[in-house]
Amino acid sequence: MxxxxKLQIKYPGALAWGFGDSATMADELANHVIEGRKTASCGSLTAYLNEASPPTVGSYHIILNGREQPVCVIRIVAMRIVAFNKVEAEFAYKEGEGDRSLEYWRQEHKAFFTRAGDYSETMELVAEEFELVEVV
Structure with a gap:
């Protein structure tokens, strides 16, 4: 097995996924979660609505590294919808990326959502906060 x-048995219904859109990004962001630096993430509301099993508050998620191997388990503790141009510095800091500034967050997330083909200054995001449950 x-x-x-084993993790899917321990956490029934947990989805397994990696952060970002590349193996390098998945590794980097998973490490930030394990280190306690990253406690939040976001995605477009459009993508969220198209998911077969969208995350909910209280749901568990198995985080994969860039090689699709499980590295930790998180639990969503809060969710809200916010426009891209209304994201606050506190949330950017919780995302844990780069220098953790709002400016860095905007630059990198604009690039990410542009690559995904759905960037707009006013696009709606699902902002999630989570806690680290276990490192595997």
Whole structure:
């Protein structure tokens, strides 16, 4: 039995996924979660609405690294919808990326959502905060 299978038994219904849109980004952001630096994330509301099993408050998630291997488990503790141009410095800091500033957050997330093909200054985001449950 694989580690992922064991975790899916331990956390029934947990989705397994990696952060970002590249193996390098998945590794970097998963490490930030493990270090306690990253306690928040966001995605477009459009993508959220198109997910078969969208995250909910209280749901568990198995975080994968860039090689699709489980590295930790998180639990969503808060969610809200916010426009891209209304994201606050506090949330950018919780995302834990770069120098943790709002300016860095805007630059990198604009690039990310542009690559995904759905960037707009006023796009709605699902902003999630989470806690680290276990490192595997």
């Amino acid at each position: 694989t580690l992922l299978s």
